[in-house]
Amino acid sequence: MATKYDPEILQAYADRLYRKARWCSVRYGAGGFLVGWVGSAILLAAIYSAARSPASPMPGAIVVGVIVALLGFAYGHNKAFHLRLEAQHTLCQMQIERNTRPALATAEHRKTTEETAPLLTNQGKPTRPEQVTPPPPAVKSETKQVPEAEHEKGKPKTGDIFGLA
Secondary structure (H helix, E strand, O other): OOOOOOHHHHHHHHHHHHHHHHOHHHHHHHHHHHHHHHHHHHHHHHHHHHHOOOOOOHHHHHHHHHHHHHHHHHHHHHHHHHHHHHHHHHHHHHHHHHHHHHHHHHHHHHHHHHHHOOEEOOOOOEEOOOOOOOOOOOOOOOOOOOOHHHHOOOOOOOOOOOOOO
């Protein structure tokens, strides 16, 4: 069973890619904040408890969380761009298919009518297309062989790369 072309599947795929791209930056930014905040809070709490410091690790954890959130947002923005680009590539392929399908149908129709309809001359009589003869084979040119002694006349002697000897 052959699979047939279905433009609705491609359109649904492009729509899904755009939906994913819409919230990609926010998702990665929020995920970056949570990972940065929790990870740095645990790390800073361990450091502060080992140092027996009465200070709270939360301000440092929030700063680290914001920095990681900015990195996550930038990564998400880049990923969203690539998702939109893939969606545009899919939509472009769909448009190419729409544009070439009528031209392909016309070319196939023209080919079948040329094969089945007889060719007519000016007098209205059916004729066959003329036989085209292939061009004659190319003539081989003979190359002149230079004797080895003549060929090496201008070369420097062995061991003398500068031609001084």
